[in-house]
Amino acid sequence: MSGRAAELDAADPLAGFPGRFLPSPDVVAYLDGNSLGRPPAAAAQRLADFVRDEWAGALIRGWTGDGPWTSPEGPWMEWPERIGDRIAEVALGAAPGTTVLADSTTVLLYKLARAAVDAAPPGRTEVIACTDDFPTDRYVVEGIAAERGAAVVWAADVDEAAALAGPRTALVVASHVNFRTAELADGAAVTAAVQAAGARMLWDLSHSAGAVPLDLAGWGADLAVGCTYKFLCGGPGSPAYAYVRPDLHDVLRQPVQGWMGRADPFEMGPGYRPAPGIRHVVSGTPPILGAVPLVVGLDLLAEAGTAAVRAKSVALTEFAVELYDEWLAPLGVELVSPRDPARRGGHVTITRPGFRAVCDALWARGVLPDYREPDGIRLGLAPLSTTFAEVERGLAELRDLLARG
Amino acid sequence: MSGRAAELDAADPLAGFPGRFLPSPDVVAYLDGNSLGRPPAAAAQRLADFVRDEWAGALIRGWTGDGPWTSPEGPWMEWPERIGDRIAEVALGAAPGTTVLADSTTVLLYKLARAAVDAAPPGRTEVIACTDDFPTDRYVVEGIAAERGAAVVWAADVDEAAALAGPRTALVVASHVNFRTAELADGAAVTAAVQAAGARMLWDLSHSAGAVPLDLAGWGADLAVGCTYKFLCGGPGSPAYAYVRPDLHDVLRQPVQGWMGRADPFEMGPGYRPAPGIRHVVSGTPPILGAVPLVVGLDLLAEAGTAAVRAKSVALTEFAVELYDEWLAPLGVELVSPRDPARRGGHVTITRPGFRAVCDALWARGVLPDYREPDGIRLGLAPLSTTFAEVERGLAELRDLLARG
Known part of the structure; x- marks a missing residue:
């Protein structure tokens, strides 16, 4: 599957954008850009100038x-x-x-x-x-x-x-x-x-x-x-x-x-x-x-343009749903978000009993989605700052956690 | 009179504070700290860290x-x-x-x-x-x-x-x-x-x-x-x-x-x-x-402490009133603020017909008080960032402008 993420990242017309955000040293996958967006690197300079x-x-x-x-x-x-x-x-x-x-x-x-x-x-x-x-x-x-x-x-x-x-x-x-x-x-x-x-x-x-x-x-x-x-x-x-x-x-x-x-x-x-x-x-x-x-x-x-942003957003959530189907559905996880990308925004929500503790365990591993009652893990995939590799790494950690029980 | 400002600055227990704010290259006297305070130098670093x-x-x-x-x-x-x-x-x-x-x-x-x-x-x-x-x-x-x-x-x-x-x-x-x-x-x-x-x-x-x-x-x-x-x-x-x-x-x-x-x-x-x-x-x-x-x-x-801040504030406004008495009252300027420092806050307001244009002229010289209708020039003297020399320079410019008509 990692070939697939690499392929998607290589073909991404917005591939240059994630590198224009400031690094987060201990973060393995940031899957909460729908709650707090990452800081553009230029924002730090603009604040200093300001x-x-x-x-x-x-x-x-x-x-x-x-x-x-x-x-x-x-x-x-x-x-x-x-x-x-x-x-x-x-x-x-x-x-x-x-x-x-x-x-x-x-x-x-x-x-x-x-x-x-x-x-x-x-x-x-x-x-x-x-x-x-x-x-x-x-x-x-x-x-x-x-x-x-x-x-x-x-x-x-x-x-x-x-x-x-x-x-x-x-x-x-x-x-x-x-x-x-x-x-x-x-x-x-x-x-x-x-x-x-x-x-x-x-x-x-x-x-x-x-x-x-x-x-x-x-x-x-x-x-x-x-x-x-x-x-x-x-x-x-x-x-x-x-x-x-x-x-x-x-x-x-x-x-x-x-x-x-x-x-x-x-x-x-x-x-x-x-x-x-x-x-x-x-x-x-x-x-x-x-x-x-x-x-x-x-x-x-x-600079990215609305159409490209939406296309990347759909590609990211489609990829998350694809990984969900392959890795998470067999482990008893359910998809809360619409399967039709035309009816879905920029995040994907999945659920399973006990996800509160699972979300805490993900955070401890540097994978950062967010949690919403009841038992929902929200994967927020920001089109400008999220890579396909990041989505894969995050969901692989989740799969491993669930597989281990 | 500049001996007096130097003397007051030399005796100021808070003399170290004005230097802890970021410089404003073209500003001769900032007399509007009661409207927008100057940026503490540490604020720039704190923002970058943040x-x-x-x-x-x-x-x-x-x-x-x-x-x-x-x-x-x-x-x-x-x-x-x-x-x-x-x-x-x-x-x-x-x-x-x-x-x-x-x-x-x-x-x-x-x-x-x-x-x-x-x-x-x-x-x-x-x-x-x-x-x-x-x-x-x-x-x-x-x-x-x-x-x-x-x-x-x-x-x-x-x-x-x-x-x-x-x-x-x-x-x-x-x-x-x-x-x-x-x-x-x-x-x-x-x-x-x-x-x-x-x-x-x-x-x-x-x-x-x-x-x-x-x-x-x-x-x-x-x-x-x-x-x-x-x-x-x-x-x-x-x-x-x-x-x-x-x-x-x-x-x-x-x-x-x-x-x-x-x-x-x-x-x-x-x-x-x-x-x-x-x-x-x-x-x-x-x-x-x-x-x-x-x-x-x-x-x-x-760090400065409330008592020292109030003492400096009173000293600054007293000095402004002193300069007003000596330089500005003879030129037809009136004092709007209470003369008793116990009844006066951190700014001093003076008035004369035509002060709107005078305030503009002060700004053009890098002396920055603010203007309030009708015909009021407000001298905002921020205890932590204002020097006595600055008050003197600002009011000397005002005196020169008025004396020249």
Whole structure:
């Protein structure tokens, strides 16, 4: 089988990319790039340059771009929109002026969901969410429903959520790629079904951006949020992004009214008027330093190109499923993720009783997938940084562990 | 006069500190440390180490502290509380378990103010805020009042706010050091007055932490928030902090229910139950990389010690006022800040018609104060990084500009 991995690596059009990430000395196989992306080597240099030239060199002038220094990303004041535009272009299939970098995914979910619930016509007092979705999406929706006197309608998954949307629905919240199973939703169809019911759709793109192609413009998507520390390689806790379709900017009003979302932040006058365009989603001072590595991650992704990234992602997950069939299924492991790559995101989840302990044993050997209740091992295969050899080594360790009992 | 600056620098017990910040080649005098602190030289090294050893070396294991690496700040999952404790100890005069690092000041203001308004007894439907406060504080309060059907009562300043607190007041929001004038409130007296009226007090400490001594425990403070990129040197857009008095943790409930604020984030089960203790204030994934320089800033502050920092701060602002009296008052400049150092924070604001253009001219000469409407030049004197010579050079340039008309 190692001939097969070598063959796949040799034929990989993105074979040059894994070497452009920093080394992890004791790691045998990193299979968790869907949770925390590896650091691009250029991110370290970009951070060093940032501290010396931009923070120390420009000091307060960095905000407006005065002084001796010009950042490729423009004055810091413009980063929320400029980096938002870059995310939109590279990863979301969205137009400029629709996406902003800010806060965390949770806070942005709160802002956009609140805005959508508040703007719903009378009688639309239900929010549909998925029992199977990432916890923060569920908790945010429950909190908003409680405070606005709305009801949460629970769907098993995104397709059921779309089917449940009706005359009482204000908003549907769902992930495009399921964080546990990697099931990939039909973004266009779900959006259309929700909109046909007169409701708005809020996508969580955390597990899709950077791994599967997105076309928010083509879907006519209403709202979306996502994190940047997975396939976009922004680093631990890097800022999140929010997308709002342009015609909704004047209709929706998010509740966290801060100085940076005001029409003129530096006037500092009385009374809040939201900025026109996507900027109204921003609240406080943008997290500049924490966004520096993300810029490098986006550059790498743009250089590779969406089609090649998706092709590599599919090849990686297909290879993992192939090894699963040969090595793991005979040992009683089950495949949780869809077998059809057209319905699967960038990770593969497998299950067997006792996988919590097995995952710990893998970690002790330097093989790093992650674990999700109940008994799930998630193999996150980042298209830019993962080799086929790495997938093989990781699953060979798992096979050996299981075979030994 | 330059003899005087040299004398003060020679006698400065903190004279070794300015040299521990990175150089800014073209900057003649940095007088805006109250807006963006300079980068500690050790922050650059700490960031490089973080990227290599923690992000690349530990990868996903950084969250739990497994693997070959141990961070001095502990597993990333614990950073919100551990760095919160450090801020509490070094800058806030608060006990462990009361302070958490998260989000931006604006978002934390929203969370705590919403929690306090929601928990107020029936009939307490007013929030008092100051017309003179930093815009985000005002906008957040206006937004919350609008959504909760409360009224905003405007006070001219923090003392008037305390005096206005009465049987209908739910919450008073005010800055401990005024962002424009540097007026320093009596934290203990204001807190006591607001609490005597049966209301809760939410302090914005953005312009005080790291420059003036704080004693949240001694004041019996209810709630506080603040940013870390001013005197704490966390870098542009570094995360903010929130303080909640221990007995309020079970009483107040902030509205942004995210997975990181749940009792057990990794259970990922149905239904949100807030974590016990201060952790319930956290919503999304903590901004780890963006918090790295802050750790270094806090270490520098701890090394210098609160008393020495305040003494240097007072000496710097006294020297600025001295130069103002001698050089600037005769040229028609007025002092906005209190003359009594006991009532003044870490900056000095002066005014004269046309100061917008004068500030631009100073920037062109490498002298960097900041400008605040109307016609205010703010001299922010960071105790750890500012020299007396720097203050003198900056004000000499201002004098020359004004003298030339």
